[in-house]
Amino acid sequence: MAKPRYRTRIELLQGTLDLLILRTLQWGPEHGYGISQAIRTASGERLTVETGSLYPALHRLERQGWIAAQWGESANKQRAKFYRLTALGRRQMARQDSRWAEFVEAVSRVGRPAPEARATPEASA
Amino acid sequence: MAKPRYRTRIELLQGTLDLLILRTLQWGPEHGYGISQAIRTASGERLTVETGSLYPALHRLERQGWIAAQWGESANKQRAKFYRLTALGRRQMARQDSRWAEFVEAVSRVGRPAPEARATPEASA
DNA sequence: GCTATGCTGTAGACACTCTACGGCTAGGCC
DNA sequence: GGCCTAGCCGTAGAGTGTCTACAGCATAGC
Numbered sequence: 001m002a003k004p005r006y007r008t009r010i011e012l013l014q015g016t017l018d019l020l021i022l023r024t025l026q027w028g029p030e031h032g033y034g035i036s037q038a039i040r041t042a043s044g045e046r047l048t049v050e051t052g053s054l055y056p057a058l059h060r061l062e063r064q065g066w067i068a069a070q071w072g073e074s075a076n077k078q079r080a081k082f083y084r085l086t087a088l089g090r091r092q093m094a095r096q097d098s099r100w101a102e103f104v105e106a107v108s109r110v111g112r113p114a115p116e117a118r119a120t121p122e123a124s125a
Numbered sequence: 126m127a128k129p130r131y132r133t134r135i136e137l138l139q140g141t142l143d144l145l146i147l148r149t150l151q152w153g154p155e156h157g158y159g160i161s162q163a164i165r166t167a168s169g170e171r172l173t174v175e176t177g178s179l180y181p182a183l184h185r186l187e188r189q190g191w192i193a194a195q196w197g198e199s200a201n202k203q204r205a206k207f208y209r210l211t212a213l214g215r216r217q218m219a220r221q222d223s224r225w226a227e228f229v230e231a232v233s234r235v236g237r238p239a240p241e242a243r244a245t246p247e248a249s250a
Numbered sequence: 251g252c253t254a255t256g257c258t259g260t261a262g263a264c265a266c267t268c269t270a271c272g273g274c275t276a277g278g279c280c
Numbered sequence: 281g282g283c284c285t286a287g288c289c290g291t292a293g294a295g296t297g298t299c300t301a302c303a304g305c306a307t308a309g310c
Contacts, residue, residue: 011298011299012297012298012299013138013139013140013141013228013298014138014139014140014265014266014267014296014297014298015138015139015296015297016138016232017297017298019232020232020235023235023236024235027238031257031258032257032258032259033256033257033258034257039235042234042235042237043231043232043234043235044231044234046227046228046230046231046234047231047232047235049298050298050299050300051257051258051259052259052260052261052298052299052300052301053297053298053299054258055258055259055260056259056260056297056298057297057298059259060297074256074257076255076256076257076306076307076308077306077307077308078256078257078305078306078307079257079258079305079306080256080257080258081257081258097236100232102171103138103171104229105171106168106169106171106172107141107144107145107168107172107225109167109168109169109171110145110148110149110164110167110168110172111148111222112167113152136267136268137266137267137268138267139265139266139267139296139297139298140265140266142266142267156288156289157288157289157290158287158288158289159288174267175267175268175269176288176289176290177267177268177269177270177271177290177291177292178266178267178268180289180290180291181266181267181290181291182266182267184290185266199287199288201275201276201277201286201287201288202275202276202277203274203275203276203287203288204274204275204288204289205287205288205289206288206289251310252309252310253308253309253310254307254308254309254310255306255307255308255309256305256306256307256308257304257305257306257307258303258304258305259302259303259304260301260302260303261300261301261302261303262299262300262301262302263298263299263300263301264297264298264299264300265296265297265298265299266295266296266297266298267294267295267296268293268294268295268296269292269293269294269295270291270292270293270294271290271291271292271293272289272290272291272292273288273289273290274287274288274289275286275287275288276285276286276287276288277284277285277286277287278283278284278285278286279282279283279284279285280281280282280283280284
């Protein structure tokens, strides 16, 4: 019986989550839950990070040395792991920022009708 | 161990290839090899589609009914499978186009220092 | 005590890209 | 003729990252 529980949609494009997290942390330390809320809010409710993506990503970034963790207490008096951007992470953010911008630029070029030279002998169909 | 052959780089973000192919086909039919060249050229050599990604993607799009195939002969007198955008595909392209634009917009928002209102008492709607 | 919310985390399914092959044809070069 | 490169289609399997789903614990309100 079919009914695939999986919605089969990838909301976030692979590779963008790291950048999103890095960007969020550039204004100061924050804990995981807070980061996900910040992303959701900042994006105008358009981007949602699931916990199943968030925590593994956080651990990944930490392993890379781009962010550093420290247990603390949240505004709600609860145990929370605060992450902050490391110097390395800040550089990485800049790198990913420009890579992202380049990528977006490249994709938009493909959408354009080819700068004159195509001579398109085909077309006309 | 040894030197992982895998460069561990995802050049293309997941989900963008379909859009790239659809966009490329909007100016007329083209065969797989030609599509990959067109994308590479149009993007200013920045985007490269590997054959291992291209052909499965083409078959995927065909299964969805967004593109239709037909064997023909290439400019080099070789057997080639030409794909063209279907009406459905054209609509899908528009949809993915706006989804992509929205996504880019959302990501850029996360990069901005929060529009002052951080203390916002939750919408107040 | 119960439940909603805040907070962290893991396991496994799924999708998509990439590397690495394989094969076949046309054309240029020796 | 044989050989090699380029054009063209395709598949198998690895790798990565996202998502769904589940689990656990703390705090605050009823």
